[in-house]
Structure formats: structure tokens, C-alpha cells
Amino acid sequence: MPRNRTIGGPILCGLPSFTIAQRIGAQDKRTMDTHDQPETAPPATQPANGPANAGRRALMLGAAGASVVVSIRPALAQTTASISNCEIPVPDPGRAGQYIAADGKVVPPGTQGAFAPPGRAFKGEEVKRALAGNTLPGTSYEQSRAYTNYIRRLQQGTSGFTCFASLQMPRG
Amino acid sequence: MTRYRAAPPQTLLIRPLDALTAIHDRRSGQTHLVAQPVPELLAALEDGPLDIDVLLARLAEQFDLVDGDREALAERLAELAATGLVERL
Numbered sequence: 017m018p019r020n021r022t023i024g025g026p027i028l029c030g031l032p033s034f035t036i037a038q039r040i041g042a043q044d045k046r047t048m049d050t051h052d053q054p055e056t057a058p059p060a061t062q063p064a065n066g067p068a069n070a071g072r073r074a075l076m077l078g079a080a081g082a083s084v085v086v087s088i089r090p091a092l093a094q095t096t097a098s099i100s101n102c103e104i105p106v107p108d109p110g111r112a113g114q115y116i117a118a119d120g121k122v123v124p125p126g127t128q129g130a131f132a133p134p135g136r137a138f139k140g141e142e143v144k145r146a147l148a149g150n151t152l153p154g155t156s157y158e159q160s161r162a163y164t165n166y167i168r169r170l171q172q173g174t175s176g177f178t179c180f181a182s183l184q185m186p187r188g
Numbered sequence: 189m190t191r192y193r194a195a196p197p198q199t200l201l202i203r204p205l206d207a208l209t210a211i212h213d214r215r216s217g218q219t220h221l222v223a224q225p226v227p228e229l230l231a232a233l234e235d236g237p238l239d240i241d242v243l244l245a246r247l248a249e250q251f252d253l254v255d256g257d258r259e260a261l262a263e264r265l266a267e268l269a270a271t272g273l274v275e276r277l
Contacts, residue, residue, distance in 0.1 A: 075225050075251035077260035084226055084264065085271055089218040149276065168272060172217050181216055184271070 089181055103137035104176035106163050118158065120165025131159045137176075143167055144183045191277040192243065192265050194233035200273075202227070213272060220271055225264060230273065237277055240265065 078084055107114050107122045114122045115130035123130045138152055143164070146152045151160040170177040201212040209227045212219045220226075225247070232238070232246050244261050247253060268274035 072250065072252045074254050075228055075247060075256070076254050077225055077247075077256050077264055079255065079260065081263075083267065084223040085267055085273075086221045087218050087271055088221070089216070147272075148270075168275075169215055171215065177217075181218070184216060184218060 087184060089184060102140040102179035102182060104140070104143055104167055104170075104179050105137040106134055106166055106176075108175040110175070116162045116166050118162050118165070120162060120167070120169045122166070131162050134159070134163060138163070138167075140179050140183055143180065147183065189239040189241075191237040191239045192233060192269070193237035193275045193277055194230045195273050195275070197234060200230075202230075211273065216272055218271070220273065226268065226273070229264060229268065233274065 106116060111122050113125060113133065115125050115127050115132055117123045117127065117130045125132070134152070134155060138146075142153055146160055146164050147167075151157055152163055155163065167176065167180055170180050195213065195215070199214050201214065203210045203212075204227075205221075207223065209222050210219055211222055211226075211230075228247065228251065229243070232243055232250075238246070240258060240261055243265075244256065244258060247261075248256060265274060265276075269276045
């Protein structure tokens with residue numbers, strides 16, 4: 017069972033109903049008016065002031081093998097071969113020659129602590145392995161982290177975004 | 189020890205939907221429907237990166253952990269790292 021499910025297309029389907037339904041039944045049933053909610057995660061219950069566990073909301077971390085995330089992304093027609101062959105330039109061609117800071121921001125050449133561009137685009141498979149904790153080929157650990165942070169910041173419309181987004185889809 | 193950092197809050201659009209929460213990640217264009225304890229984990233990490241033991245202790249302070257153990261938390265964090273909502277440092 018994959019750790020999380022990713023659904024292509026704008027319409028959600030194929031929810032892992034057992035896992036999600038089970039967790040819904042075990043959770044706090046309070047309702048929220050979503051229109052009034054700020055752009056933050058639901059607030060945690062206030063810590064207990066009295067004896068241990070008094071007044072605190074229950075929280076389930078979940079069983080081994082269960083999934084608590086279903087991911088939906090814009091429909092992208094991708095085959096296994098195209099995922100392997102798609103490329104992500106670092107940085108995008110419009111900013112060629114700029115350096116990459118440790119946090120992934122694009123900065124002027126020579127900025128202290130930033131890294132020169134790698135000189136080549138990375139393949140989708142290479143980036144996928146890097147996102148899983150490996151190092152991009154031909155780079156040091158710090159360079160690889162800076163480049164992957166850049167890739168994580170990619171927005172729609174920037175060269176490489178479609179390739180990056182397609183890496184989130186599970187195979188098969 | 190490995191630490192975990194939540195995605196910058198300004199990159200996420202979070203909307204509670206009763207028992208689930210929708211989280212749109214502007215960086216990737218993906219929207220994640222998540223169940224407990226994902227929103228709670230992201231909130232616990234919003235002040236800075238934490239290792240798993242400190243994170244577990246913080247959650248235990250705030251909540252009554254029904255099935256809380258280190259292995260379960262590790263699995264949740266791995267799942268979130270795969271989605272990009274959390275980064276492994």
C-alpha cells in the first residue's frame with residue numbers, strides 16, 4: 017500500500033475509504049464554518065491546567081501502514097518514460113547564470129553562501145531520488161540541498177514545474 | 189539526529205473541512221486532503237524544526253495521545269515528507 021495516494025485530474029476519486037473513514041469515525045466531530053476560518057491549521061486544544069490528560073483533546077497518530085494523506089494535483093498526461101526523461105533546469109532559463117542560495121532562492125552571481133548553477137538540467141528520476149534523501153548527481157550535499165530547495169519552490173509557469181509536479185504521482 | 193521542518197506557512201492554503209483538512213501547496217499546485225494528525229503536526233512544527241523525540245513530547249503535552257508512539261509518528265512524518273508538506277533536515 018503506498019504511503020499516500022495521489023489522484024490525477026481535478027476531481028477526487030478513489031479515496032482509500034477504509035483508512036479515511038476509519039479515522040473520521042475516531043476523530044473529534046466538531047463542525048467548522050470554513051468561510052470564517054483563517055488560513056491556518058485548526059487550533060490545538062489548550063493544554064490541560066489540572067491533572068494529566070484532563071481537558072485535552074485526543075489525538076491519534078495512526079497505525080502502521082495507514083495513510084492519512086490523499087493528494088490531488090492538476091491533471092497531467094505523463095507516462096513512466098516521460099517522467100524519467102523530463103528535465104528541471106536549475107535555475108530556469110530566464111535566470112540562467114544566477115546563483116542558488118541554500119534555501120533555494122535565486123540570487124545574484126557571487127552571493128556569499130550561494131552556489132553556482134549546476135550547468136545542466138536534472139532528469140526527473142534524478143530529482144525524485146534527491147527528494148527522497150539522495151544527492152543530485154555531480155553535486156555536494158550542500159549543493160544538492162540548495163538545488164532541491166529551489167526545485168521545491170517552483171511555481172506554475174516556471175520551467176521545470178510540470179516535471180516536478182509529475183514526480184509526485186505514484187507509478188502504476 | 190534528523191529534524192523535520194514544516195513547509196513555510198505562506199506557501200500553504202489550509203481549509204478545515206469538518207473531519208478532514210484541505211491543504212493546497214502553492215509550490216507544487218497540489219491539494220492534499222489530510223486527516224488527523226497532519227494539521228496538528230504542521231502546527232507543532234511551525235515555530236521551527238524539531239527532531240522526532242521533541243515533537244512527540246510536544247504533542248504529548250498538548251494532546252492525549254491515544255495511540256502515540258515513536259514508530260507511528262515516524263511513519264506520519266515520512267508520509268508528509270513524501271508529499272513535500274514536511275522537509276527532512
